[in-house]
Amino acid sequence: MLRLACYCCVALSVMLLAAAKPVVLDWDIMYTSAKPDGKNERRVIGVNGQWPPPVVYVDVGDTLTINANNKLDEPTSLHTHGLFQNGTNYYDGAVGATECGIPPNGSYTYRMNITQSGTFWIHSHYLAQYVDGLRTPLISRPAVEHYKYDEEVVLMLEAWYNRNSHDINDQLLSTSEATRLKPFLPTTLVNSRGGPDVNATKLSFTPGKKYRLRLLNVSGTGMIRFGIENHMLDVIELDGVDSEIKTVPSIQLSAGQRASVLVTAKNNVDYNYAYHADIYTDMQAGVERAELPYTGVVEYAPHAPLIAPTAIGHNKINTTMTWDFFDDIDMVPIEKLPAPGVNKWLPVEVRTAIYDDRKEHMAFNNRTYAPPLVPSLITALTSGYQGWYPDVYGYKTYPVILDHLEDVEVAIFNTDTNSHPFHIHGHNFFIIVRGTIDKNPKNRKEAVQFPMRRDTITVPAQSYALVRFKADNPGIWMMHCHMQFHNEQGLALTFIEAPFQIINDTKLPDQLLKNCAALGIPTSGNAMGRKGLDLANDPHGPYPLAGF
Numbered sequence: 001m002l003r004l005a006c007y008c009c010v011a012l013s014v015m016l017l018a019a020a021k022p023v024v025l026d027w028d029i030m031y032t033s034a035k036p037d038g039k040n041e042r043r044v045i046g047v048n049g050q051w052p053p054p055v056v057y058v059d060v061g062d063t064l065t066i067n068a069n070n071k072l073d074e075p076t077s078l079h080t081h082g083l084f085q086n087g088t089n090y091y092d093g094a095v096g097a098t099e100c101g102i103p104p105n106g107s108y109t110y111r112m113n114i115t116q117s118g119t120f121w122i123h124s125h126y127l128a129q130y131v132d133g134l135r136t137p138l139i140s141r142p143a144v145e146h147y148k149y150d151e152e153v154v155l156m157l158e159a160w161y162n163r164n165s166h167d168i169n170d171q172l173l174s175t176s177e178a179t180r181l182k183p184f185l186p187t188t189l190v191n192s193r194g195g196p197d198v199n200a201t202k203l204s205f206t207p208g209k210k211y212r213l214r215l216l217n218v219s220g221t222g223m224i225r226f227g228i229e230n231h232m233l234d235v236i237e238l239d240g241v242d243s244e245i246k247t248v249p250s251i252q253l254s255a256g257q258r259a260s261v262l263v264t265a266k267n268n269v270d271y272n273y274a275y276h277a278d279i280y281t282d283m284q285a286g287v288e289r290a291e292l293p294y295t296g297v298v299e300y301a302p303h304a305p306l307i308a309p310t311a312i313g314h315n316k317i318n319t320t321m322t323w324d325f326f327d328d329i330d331m332v333p334i335e336k337l338p339a340p341g342v343n344k345w346l347p348v349e350v351r352t353a354i355y356d357d358r359k360e361h362m363a364f365n366n367r368t369y370a371p372p373l374v375p376s377l378i379t380a381l382t383s384g385y386q387g388w389y390p391d392v393y394g395y396k397t398y399p400v401i402l403d404h405l406e407d408v409e410v411a412i413f414n415t416d417t418n419s420h421p422f423h424i425h426g427h428n429f430f431i432i433v434r435g436t437i438d439k440n441p442k443n444r445k446e447a448v449q450f451p452m453r454r455d456t457i458t459v460p461a462q463s464y465a466l467v468r469f470k471a472d473n474p475g476i477w478m479m480h481c482h483m484q485f486h487n488e489q490g491l492a493l494t495f496i497e498a499p500f501q502i503i504n505d506t507k508l509p510d511q512l513l514k515n516c517a518a519l520g521i522p523t524s525g526n527a528m529g530r531k532g533l534d535l536a537n538d539p540h541g542p543y544p545l546a547g548f
């Protein structure tokens with residue numbers, strides 16, 4: 001692999017600073033209509049009358065400003081997934097944690113200095129709204145890329161539903177078994193197109209060229225695996241963290257995750273090859289695999305014969321692909337950061353159950369998440385020393401208070417029959433261990449010195465993972481399952497990181513408070529909008545029923 005010598009880096013980063021520019025986006029967030037699966041026209045959420053929203057490109061050093069105007073009939077917000085928002089917690093976009101939401105006809109200007117490079121995305125963080133289409137890649141380029149390649153292709157992959165996110169959510173949280181959502185097969189979209197026409201999502205390769213494919217899984221549920229028949233993938237980036245090369249035939253991405261892979265084109269145009277962005281059925285119990293055994297075509301020449309798999313019966317295809325679990329634990333980051341230690345150990349059991357409100361909820365440690373009335377950031381800023389009492393944020397936000405600069409290890413025990421992708425805001429996880437639950441994490445081998453980092457980690461069914469981070473970014477940061485419907489079912493918690501630093505260092509934008517007022521949300525006080533520890537009627541339940 002070619003690498004640029006270091007003197008280049010210095011010279012180019014000087015050039016970059018000179019070239020730092022403002023990137024200003026004026027976005028009217030509005031309904032429009034689209035037929036991305038080629039069959040079903042439906043209402044989607046787009047920007048300035050267009051859907052999908054445009055891909056956003058920035059360079060490190062730029063300032064990104066998004067003037068978001070809400071033309072919907074419900075609140076909205078924008079979260080820049082993977083950016084740490086260090087010093088700008090109030091632009092993280094997490095409704096209930098860092099803002100009240102942008103009211104209908106309201107506006108909010110998100111402003112941030114771009115300091116990270118890699119593959120990120122922008123999406124609504126209001127309920128499961130992004131599943132209705134308000135999501136787009138955010139590509140940030142460094143002064144010098146670590147690897148050399150000829151061309152870059154962004155492939156945004158997702159499971160698409162011919163239903164509104166509110167309907168899916170209502171059915172998931174139905175109080176009756178009979179009307180609860182049954183598993184169903186979504187359509188795979190590649191860059192917002194898909195369905196039965198594999199030519200709609202064609203990639204053109206030129207012999208001998210090296211391509212960087214930026215893969216993003218922006219689904220609201222499910223896991224996607226990606227591969228190209230007869231081609232290997234050199235993985236070089238996960239979630240905005242550049243890595244040494246790991247060569248694999250295929251890669252899985254859970255919702256929220258991103259990867260860049262280098263693919264070298266063949267030296268001839270004798271064949272075209274199928275590629276797969278399949279919905280991984282392990283995460284969709286009872287769902288049959290996609291009707292097509294492949295998603296699209298890598299085209300070398302228009303009339304060359306296609307190397308494609310064939311369906312050979314129920315759930316089986318004949319393919320050259322292998323689909324081993326893509327383990328990120330042995331990846332080696334380019335930028336070596338030492339693993340944090342363990343000042344705080346936070347074990348969380350992931351469990352799905354029927355609760356005593358007769359709904360199916362998910363939770364960390366049986367505490368199913370619900371947003372507070374007053375966003376936690378406002379509570380932290382207006383509670384003084386009482387911001388150190390978890391109670392003020394509301395029991396159901398599952399507040400975990402962190403000291404400034406303490407080292408945190410989260411032990412995620414997934415007791416479910418589903419795999420789940422866990423995302424943390426404001427940080428990357430250092431991936432320490434992943435294993436089956438019957439192994440005792442206390443007997444674990446020591447972490448490698450410089451573990452791989454990423455912002456969304458997959459924890460397979462009946463498995464656990466140990467992840468760490470340093471509390472070096474004061475603010476309110478959510479940790480939640482990125483199968484967004486699981487988030488709505490309660491699989492989330494809230495880190496309250498360094499309350500006194502938050503108070504000293506934060507000046508909320510006036511617009512944020514104005515938006516709260518327009519939504520009828522108090523702009524001070526505890527989770528219930530009252531003073532101090534007056535938390536009468538702060539809900540604690542529902543609780544899981546025994547035997548479920």
Ligand SMILES: *[C@@H]1O[C@H](CO)[C@@H](O)[C@H](O)[C@H]1NC(C)=O
Nearest residue numbers: 071072073074103104105106
């Ligand atoms: C938003 O503005 C439009 C046009 O001025 C108006 O018709 C609509 O009632 C407003 N909606 C809300 C919720 O204020």
Ligand SMILES: *[C@@H]1O[C@H](CO)[C@@H](O)[C@H](O)[C@H]1NC(C)=O
Nearest residue numbers: 063086087088111112113114
């Ligand atoms: C962004 O960069 C500008 C110019 O360097 C600086 O004045 C500003 O404080 C920075 N903002 C944040 C949130 O770091």
Ligand SMILES: *[C@@H]1O[C@H](CO)[C@@H](O)[C@H](O)[C@H]1NC(C)=O
Nearest residue numbers: 196197198199200297302303
């Ligand atoms: C895709 O394109 C190929 C080559 O042009 C053509 O043979 C094939 O019929 C097309 N498939 C569909 C579903 O249109």
Ligand SMILES: *[C@@H]1O[C@H](CO)[C@@H](O)[C@H](O)[C@H]1NC(C)=O
Nearest residue numbers: 221222223224254255279280
């Ligand atoms: C995206 O993630 C979801 C949930 O984690 C999964 O079901 C789906 O198959 C994934 N899609 C891709 C293309 O990786």
Ligand SMILES: *[C@@H]1O[C@H](CO)[C@@H](O)[C@H](O)[C@H]1NC(C)=O
Nearest residue numbers: 308309310311312318319320
């Ligand atoms: C699977 O594909 C290979 C290579 O294309 C072919 O030789 C073989 O007959 C196929 N097997 C089945 C069961 O279709």
Ligand SMILES: *[C@@H]1O[C@H](CO)[C@@H](O)[C@H](O)[C@H]1NC(C)=O
Nearest residue numbers: 349351365366544545546547
């Ligand atoms: C959650 O509740 C279930 C059912 O009551 C119980 O078996 C389990 O031990 C609880 N888990 C935790 C972490 O409290």
Ligand SMILES: *[C@@H]1O[C@H](CO)[C@@H](O)[C@H](O)[C@H]1NC(C)=O
Nearest residue numbers: 084086087426427428472473
């Ligand atoms: C946030 O900024 C502080 C001060 O520059 C730095 O020490 C810390 O490592 C940063 N944290 C993250 C997660 O970016």
Ligand SMILES: *[C@@H]1O[C@H](CO)[C@@H](O)[C@H](O)[C@H]1NC(C)=O
Nearest residue numbers: 404499500501502503504505
């Ligand atoms: C916050 O600011 C006050 C007043 O300047 C100072 O005394 C205190 O040490 C600061 N606290 C933190 C945690 O920075």
Ligand SMILES: [Cu+2]
Nearest residue numbers: 420481483486
């Ligand atoms: Cu989940």
